[in-house]
Amino acid sequence: MLIFRQLFDQQSSTYTYLLADSDTREAVLIDPVFEQARRDAALLEELRLRLLYTIDTHVHADHVTGAWLLKKHTGSKIAISAASGAEGADHYVSHGDTIAFGARHLQVRATPGHTNGCVSLVLDDGSMAFTGDCLLIRGTGRTDFQSGNPHALFRAVHEQLFSLPDTCLLYPAHDYRGLTVTSVDEERRFNPRLGGELCEEDFAVYMTNLGLPHPRQIDVAVPANMKCGVAASDPSQKPLPEWAPLTYTFAGIWEIHPQWLEEHLQAVQIIDVREPDEYEGPLGRIPEAKLISLGNLAKRTAELGKERPIVTVCRAGGRSAQATVILRQAGFEEVANLAGGMLRWRAEGRVVENGSL
Structure with missing residues (x-):
């Protein structure tokens, strides 16, 4: 086919x-x-x-x-x-x-x-x-x-x-x-x-x-x-991020893998964009994660610094993907989505707080 x-x-x-x-x-x-x-x-x-x-x-x-x-x-x-x-x-x-x-x-x-x-x-x-x-x-x-x-x-x-x-x-x-x-x-x-x-x-x-x-x-x-593009130099073609080994998706989202994040929790800001009951729920949360629900994120970006990269997380990776878009629009360059969200995090046995599964 x-x-x-x-x-x-x-x-x-x-x-x-x-x-x-x-x-x-x-x-x-x-x-x-x-x-x-x-x-x-x-x-x-x-x-x-x-x-x-x-x-x-x-x-x-x-x-x-x-x-x-x-x-x-x-x-x-x-x-x-x-x-x-x-x-x-x-x-x-x-x-x-x-x-x-x-x-x-x-x-x-x-x-x-x-x-x-x-x-x-x-x-x-x-x-x-x-x-x-x-x-x-x-x-x-x-x-x-x-x-x-x-x-x-x-x-x-x-x-x-x-x-x-x-x-x-x-x-x-x-x-x-x-x-x-x-x-x-x-x-x-x-x-x-x-x-x-x-x-x-x-x-x-x-x-x-x-x-x-x-x-x-x-x-x-x-x-x-005439040189098959080899001479091209375009400022819009931004270099690959160097702060972590990220993956770029066809949807236009930079993603980070759970293993790297677990090994570098102190090096980033983790923003959990779930609702409060999910944040306190059985899936638990990643240590050091700050709760800012997706609906409030655009209004609360002033609470975030630019000295450390930001990783966004939600249940399965969908809402947090949209969170990266909101953050980039607000001027944050070093942003990535946690691929698979908390479901993948827990399935791989990563460290959590307050989880009961």
């Missing part, structure tokens, strides 16, 4: 696609974003997947690829078109090549026009294709920089994408209106730039007169992406 996830970066309106073989747990990631590498790695970890390749459909101008970061963190290989001119990839692909993951594979189709090195990726059974910036939902990629060519793009779409089965689902690298998927039949009939009866010359004139501004990140993104 195929595992499939469509992920989104709000800043650049970029879609990243995760595909994996459920039997072998081997995966590929299409068009990863630098700032979202931590998120992507967390999802791979939670789904127990082994990332074989990151695949960029082209040298992006609107965001820096996460390919190099993911290679650094997961050991994955970087794949990109041989025609892209990018340096530092492990695998350069050309038209007709395949990229395998488990028993599944993606077929590479050259679809130049947005850039010289654009490719689209077609799943082995023809049920879905990933079109990068070549074909968008009721639109196309622009053709006015990076050796773009409207004639080449028109032919690429008609020969390589519109030749796929009508029912083939098309997933673009971007959408700016919240649309997520289209199909070959829809775009062949309704795409206002090159669908219906529009000819190549119609498309060329349309694209020549778009008058779009250059992407805001082009001066940073293109040089970095």
Whole structure:
């Protein structure tokens, strides 16, 4: 069975696609974003997947690829078109090549026009294709920089994408209106730039007169992406916390494991966000834990210092996860949630006060 996830970066309106073989747990990631590498790695970890390749459909101008970061963190290989001119990839692909993951594979189709090195990726059974910036939902990629060519793009779409089965689902690298998927039949009939009866010359004139501004990140993104992201330097990509061995979840929460916490009780502030009857109840409480119920936390953050990290705890880890969000919004940087809460703490036989189970 195929595992499939469509992920989104709000800043650049970029879609990243995760595909994996459920039997072998081997995966590929299409068009990863630098700032979202931590998120992507967390999802791979939670789904127990082994990332074989990151695949960029082209040298992006609107965001820096996460390919190099993911290679650094997961050991994955970087794949990109041989025609892209990018340096530092492990695998350069050309038209007709395949990229395998488990028993599944993606077929590479050259679809130049947005850039010289654009490719689209077609799943082995023809049920879905990933079109990068070549074909968008009721639109196309622009053709006015990076050796773009409207004639080449028109032919690429008609020969390589519109030749796929009508029912083939098309997933673009971007959408700016919240649309997520289209199909070959829809775009062949309704795409206002090159669908219906529009000819190549119609498309060329349309694209020549778009008058779009250059992407805001082009001066940073293109040089970095020509090195597969290795040159990226982005202040929004914060370093890993060093005060404890934390785990980052796909939900965006930093978690701490019970064993480390039990061994370092004096080094942190433990905030129990349960209700008072739970705090005094049979599950007990962690020594040194301070009771501040979740509903009161936002109003009582002034009671907490910033000289020591904060660990939040509740019954099972749900309320305390929300507590970390509240604390970060209040300006506390060193915050983590106790994974599994008091249920896990007690199941592992950790030290408690006032417990009766």
